Amino acid sequence: xxxxxxxxxxxxxxxxxxxxxxxxxxxxxxxxxxxxxxxxxxxxxxxxxxxxxxxxxxxxxxxxxxxxxxxxxxxxxxxxxxxxxxxxxxxxxxxxxxxxxxxxxxxxxxxxxxxxxxxxxxxxxxxxxxxxxxxxxxxxxxxxxxxxxxxxxxxxxxxxxxxxxxxxxxxxxxxxxxxxxxxxxxxxxxxxxxxxxxxxxxxxx
Numbered sequence: 001x002x003x004x005x006x007x008x009x010x011x012x013x014x015x016x017x018x019x020x021x022x023x024x025x026x027x028x029x030x031x032x033x034x035x036x037x038x039x040x041x042x043x044x045x046x047x048x049x050x051x052x053x054x055x056x057x058x059x060x061x062x063x064x065x066x067x068x069x070x071x072x073x074x075x076x077x078x079x080x081x082x083x084x085x086x087x088x089x090x091x092x093x094x095x096x097x098x099x100x101x102x103x104x105x106x107x108x109x110x111x112x113x114x115x116x117x118x119x120x121x122x123x124x125x126x127x128x129x130x131x132x133x134x135x136x137x138x139x140x141x142x143x144x145x146x147x148x149x150x151x152x153x154x155x156x157x158x159x160x161x162x163x164x165x166x167x168x169x170x171x172x173x174x175x176x177x178x179x180x181x182x183x184x185x186x187x188x189x190x191x192x193x194x195x196x197x198x199x200x201x202x203x204x205x
Contacts, residue, residue: 002172003165006122006185013189020193021200026134029141034089035199036138037080040152041091042099042195043124044076049103050124053110053117061115064171069160070125075151082149094198102191109184115177118168119184123192125164132156 017023022039025031051073054066109116131153138150147154172181 001169002178002181003122003168005178005182006119009182010123010185010189013186013193016193017189017196020196022196025200026137026141029137031141032089033083033086033142034091036142037083037088038091038095038199039196040076040079040083042095042199043152044073044080045096045099045103046106046191046195047073047076047124049106050117050120053107053114054121057110057114057117059114061171061177062117065118065164065167066121067164067167070121070164072124072128072152072155075155078151079149092199095195098191098195098198102188102195105187105191113180113184115172115180116184118172119181119186120188122168122181122185123188125161127192128152129156129158129161 022031022035025035051071054062054070055068057063057066106117106120109120135150135154138144138153142149144150172178
């Protein structure tokens with residue numbers, strides 16, 4: 001099944017993501033607010049592109065998997081609207097540029113290989129499940145209460161993930177499509193790792 005293959009064949013990326021300065025600072029509760037908001041902006045750029053191609057796709061494999069309840073852009077916009085009222089500081093621009101490169105790649109791949117969008121979706125949807133474990137750290141670090149500023153990080157839903165996994169397994173059965181999705185997931189993890197690493201880089205002067 002494709003979900004088992006995705007989990008097994010991308011496991012190394014999970015370790016790499018956990019070792020990024022962003023992840024280390026998040027868990028140690030030492031992250032500056034500008035870096036956290038920078039990630040939200042970067043993910044909005046990425047998910048704007050991904051959700052647009054998924055929503056607009058007529059590919060039967062894509063339409064069998066994508067559902068409107070998977071959309072995350074409204075949650076990111078809710079978080080960013082909240083932070084608009086706070087003194088955030090300078091958002092790291094290298095991460096924004098990395099996110100823009102990934103968004104461009106998502107759109108480009110979708111034009112000729114729409115099934116690849118599901119590999120990108122697997123990575124982004126999976127990140128919201130893992131994010132649930134980080135919500136307490138974010139609230140404590142920045143003094144946030146309820147869902148204010150953490151709507152995206154607190155949106156993981158086990159039932160929704162299970163339904164998504166079933167649709168993926170049912171829709172992506174033959175080997176060529178599985179390879180397309182696996183390759184896209186690998187590219188997505190590489191791009192996300194690059195984006196998170198870029199959050200720790202100073203802006204070029």
